[in-house]
Amino acid sequence: MPKYEFFRTVNENFDRASAFLDVEKGLLDQIKSCSSTYHVTFPLRRDDGSVEVIHGWRSVHSSHKSPAKGGTRYAMTVNEDEINALAALMTYKCSVVSIPFGGAKGGVRIDRERYSRGELERITRRYTFELIKKNFMGPGVDVPAPDYGTGEQEMAWMLDTYRSMVDSLDSEGCVTGKPTHQGGLAGRAEATGRGVFFGLREACSVKEDMDMLGLSTGLDGKRVIVQGLGKVGYHAASFLRESGAFITGVAELGGGIYDEKGIDVALLKEHIKETGSIRGFTFGKFIDRADELLEMECDILVPAALENQITEKNAHRIKAKIIGEAANGPLSGEGHAIIKNRPSLIIPDIYLNAGGVTASYFEWVKNLSHIRFGRMGRRYEENSTSRLIAAIEERIGAKFETGEIEDIAKGPQEKDIVDSGLEETMTTAYQLLCDERSRYNTDLRTAAYISAIRKVALSYEQLGIFP
Numbered sequence: 001m002p003k004y005e006f007f008r009t010v011n012e013n014f015d016r017a018s019a020f021l022d023v024e025k026g027l028l029d030q031i032k033s034c035s036s037t038y039h040v041t042f043p044l045r046r047d048d049g050s051v052e053v054i055h056g057w058r059s060v061h062s063s064h065k066s067p068a069k070g071g072t073r074y075a076m077t078v079n080e081d082e083i084n085a086l087a088a089l090m091t092y093k094c095s096v097v098s099i100p101f102g103g104a105k106g107g108v109r110i111d112r113e114r115y116s117r118g119e120l121e122r123i124t125r126r127y128t129f130e131l132i133k134k135n136f137m138g139p140g141v142d143v144p145a146p147d148y149g150t151g152e153q154e155m156a157w158m159l160d161t162y163r164s165m166v167d168s169l170d171s172e173g174c175v176t177g178k179p180t181h182q183g184g185l186a187g188r189a190e191a192t193g194r195g196v197f198f199g200l201r202e203a204c205s206v207k208e209d210m211d212m213l214g215l216s217t218g219l220d221g222k223r224v225i226v227q228g229l230g231k232v233g234y235h236a237a238s239f240l241r242e243s244g245a246f247i248t249g250v251a252e253l254g255g256g257i258y259d260e261k262g263i264d265v266a267l268l269k270e271h272i273k274e275t276g277s278i279r280g281f282t283f284g285k286f287i288d289r290a291d292e293l294l295e296m297e298c299d300i301l302v303p304a305a306l307e308n309q310i311t312e313k314n315a316h317r318i319k320a321k322i323i324g325e326a327a328n329g330p331l332s333g334e335g336h337a338i339i340k341n342r343p344s345l346i347i348p349d350i351y352l353n354a355g356g357v358t359a360s361y362f363e364w365v366k367n368l369s370h371i372r373f374g375r376m377g378r379r380y381e382e383n384s385t386s387r388l389i390a391a392i393e394e395r396i397g398a399k400f401e402t403g404e405i406e407d408i409a410k411g412p413q414e415k416d417i418v419d420s421g422l423e424e425t426m427t428t429a430y431q432l433l434c435d436e437r438s439r440y441n442t443d444l445r446t447a448a449y450i451s452a453i454r455k456v457a458l459s460y461e462q463l464g465i466f467p
């Protein structure tokens, strides 16, 4: 079996796109390469008294903008190639949605299920300590966030470790995806899934694309299969369902569920939480081999787990017309090429899962400004809208219902502002991708890379290259 090289796949996408651009080769080579990669090993004292060596990485792909930004992954797949590839994707992702960050990524090679909470805390704190020691972390340097296998708790431990080592007014901005009462952002946890939803909604509103696929416009009635019911997959599925789509399949570790009538994902999530497995869910049909679900009939397939899920081995059996890359790199280069050969729409990761880093950007801005979004203006907005309504009532000589007035006059909470920023970002970026796609007569992935490379190259050209 050929060895899968994730970074090579990312660079092939880069090369395909850069061929359309008039950027000098040396600069393209600079943009493509990882600026720095740090591989650290440290000992963990296990609860049973034994000692184990833990491997961790952090890679900064680009610092054309500061800070560099990207998640921290806990998984057995973690290695230098994977982290470099994911860091590169962060550079392009931030660029596609115009977030002023460079790209980075980190990871620790562990199967988190094998460790107690105390052990995970010790791993996280020690890993953070090592990053700080080498200046690989800080609000203006490199800002980690959650990724596969990590969440709010790990981010809180990272923040606390940073605070204990660095005395700075801005220390809250050293990591994003924190719990809300530790400087986290309302709506951050669901942001990647919410962004996937906005992206798919945009994609399904383009009539020419839907006509080409033989589908109607809109999400209503679309049959969706989701791979991975983690944070990204779960929230994406929930928002799609709220908008009238049917989640006909869910693939998880250890099996999948198929139900043409649509799966209640909240119920399924609850079942997985309670029993620790997707097995035994009382609705729909249980499918033993989760990867079979990817190949089942549906309109939209949303791989929301790990990279390299659709490859030359299964791509020709995939029937979905739209593939929404909620995960990073779920299609290998070969997988992409096979699917592209038939009427299909592949919505690329560097656009579709950018909702997470977009919300991270909002969180970072909030941390540096030391004030929650909406705190200053919410009441003012409410009061002025109420005054406007009162003036209208007087003019027309009729009264609104009390509940109605409250609803109209309601000032935005932090969550509403975040949601609006996310919608604006994802919608505007999709239009940009469609423009690039028609301008260069290419596919959406190449269009996304073209847009990303152009912006990064411009940044380097305007800043000059440090001698």
Ligand code: GLU
Pocket: 069, 070, 071, 072, 143, 144, 145, 146, 147, 148, 176, 328, 353, 354, 356, 357, 358, 360
């Ligand atoms: N891990 C997420 C991603 O791959 C979020 C990164 C961030 O917020 O910095 O995009």
